[in-house]
Amino acid sequence: MQFGSRASWARLATGVCLALTAVGCGSPAESGGTAASRAPQPPVALQAAALPGRPAMLPGRAAEQEDSALRAGADRVLTERQQAESARDWGLDSVPLTAPPAPARKPVLSAGAHVTRVADDLPALVRRVPTEDRVVFLTVDDGKEKDLRFNRMMRELGLPFSAFVSGYLARSDYGYFRDLNEQGVRVNNHTVNHKDLRRLDYTQQRAEICGQQDELEREIGVRPVLFRPPYGEYTTDTLRAARSCGITAVPMWNEEAFPDRMEYRQLDRRLHPGDIILTHFRGTEDWSGSMTDMARQVLRTVTEQGFALARLDDYLG
Numbered sequence: 406m407q408f409g410s411r412a413s414w415a416r417l418a419t420g421v422c423l424a425l426t427a428v429g430c431g432s433p434a435e436s437g438g439t440a441a442s443r444a445p446q447p448p449v450a451l452q453a454a455a456l457p458g459r460p461a462m463l464p465g466r467a468a469e470q471e472d473s474a475l476r477a478g479a480d481r482v483l484t485e486r487q488q489a490e491s492a493r494d495w496g497l498d499s500v501p502l503t504a505p506p507a508p509a510r511k512p513v514l515s516a517g518a519h520v521t522r523v524a525d526d527l528p529a530l531v532r533r534v535p536t537e538d539r540v541v542f543l544t545v546d547d548g549k550e551k552d553l554r555f556n557r558m559m560r561e562l563g564l565p566f567s568a569f570v571s572g573y574l575a576r577s578d579y580g581y582f583r584d585l586n587e588q589g590v591r592v593n594n595h596t597v598n599h600k601d602l603r604r605l606d607y608t609q610q611r612a613e614i615c616g617q618q619d620e621l622e623r624e625i626g627v628r629p630v631l632f633r634p635p636y637g638e639y640t641t642d643t644l645r646a647a648r649s650c651g652i653t654a655v656p657m658w659n660e661e662a663f664p665d666r667m668e669y670r671q672l673d674r675r676l677h678p679g680d681i682i683l684t685h686f687r688g689t690e691d692w693s694g695s696m697t698d699m700a701r702q703v704l705r706t707v708t709e710q711g712f713a714l715a716r717l718d719d720y721l722g
């Protein structure tokens with residue numbers, strides 16, 4: 406069955422919910438992906454999840470040994486044990502939830518409340534990826550702070566994020582971003598000089614966007630398909646220029662993360678399936694904490710609300 410593994414994951418997720426807490430769990434139908442699964446849910450009590458080899462991730466495993474999704478789940482047990490140790494090491498109260506397998510097909514980006522299509526042939530602007538998976542995406546911008554502990558934390562926890570790098574900030578140490586790329590973090594385009602693109606004409610915008618494509622290719626060996634304009638500001642020329650050098654989607658954001666708080670653009674102040682979270686490569690010069698403090702805050706929020714971090718590239722681009 407085409408989406409068999411994803412349906413199975415939904416069963417697994419429902420099992421997790423039932424095993425961990427009686428509060429705030431969706432019905433199997435909801436977990437299978439109806440519109441109701443998009444509704445905000447109360448925090449899930451996850452302290453039990455901090456125990457190595459937690460049985461909650463494997464409900465009905467013995468009865469479904471042949472199910473490919475559960476075989477994938479068995480693979481995850483080892484990872485979760487390691488995750489539990491890493492979570493303790495990094496000062497987390499709970500083990501982050503594991504994202505479902507990547508979708509077989511990337512979602513269609515139709516215009517809607519959280520997707521803007523200026524024109525059908527231009528890259529879509531996306532604040533929330535259309536998905537019913539209980540996943541959100543962490544995106545880290547600019548490149549001023551190059552915090553090796555943050556990279557190590559995310560690597561040891563096995564958690565994905567995406568970088569959007571501006572050349573003038575990255576240039577002091579592109580090796581940091583090369584390492585991230587080798588770690589499996591996709592390094593995307595955030596322009597050469599981080600200017601407000603609305604103030605530039607088409608040719609100048611093209612130099613900012615396509616110039617950064619060239620710089621990333623030269624420095625890291627990647628030519629990304631995702632681009633984010635500085636300050637989230639753009640014109641139609643921005644999208645035309647981006648398309649001209651290979652950009653296929655423009656992720657924006659619904660939340661911004663700091664070491665001490667999450668700022669929500671939605672009035673309900675909750676995460677929703679597919680939400681994109683913005684944060685920055687910043688440190689104590691700009692923030693009240695470090696990048697690892699920021700990551701702890703994000704992971705606490707994401708896990709409490711019953712979400713997993715997923716890989717943006719699996720869904721977009």
Ligand SMILES: [Zn+2]
Nearest residue numbers: 546547635636
């Ligand atoms: Zn920026």
